[in-house]
Amino acid sequence: MSFWQAFFNGVMCNVLVCMAVWMTLAGRSVTDKMIAIVFPISAFVAAGFEHSIANMYIIPLATMLKASGAAMPSGGDTIGMLGLAGNLVPVIAGNLLGGIVLVAFVYHIIYRRS
Secondary structure, three states, rough: OOOOHHHHHHHHHHHHHHHHHHHHHOOOOHHHHHHHHHHHHHHHHHOOOOOOOOOOOOOOHHHHHHHOOOOOOOHHHHOOOHHHHHHHHHHHHHHHHHHHHHHHHHHHHOOOOO
């Protein structure tokens, strides 16, 4: 995966995650909150977007599976700590841009008091 692809996957992922948080805050009951969080999180998982926290679990897990001798898919030989760093740098930058600029800053502009 290229740097820019990981970056934009991180942007879109965190937009959905932050929207899930905002919609959860808008819910009045526990049922409202549960329903509000399901669809954005399911969408980011189904779309295959990258979230830095999820990758901090998945990539070391893949590294342990590789070390145990488990069968790896094609490209599995590139999994390692250098691959983790190469993935986390663009994904964290994308997550920050998506959460800060595309969600929080937009809400700040919309609800700014004059």
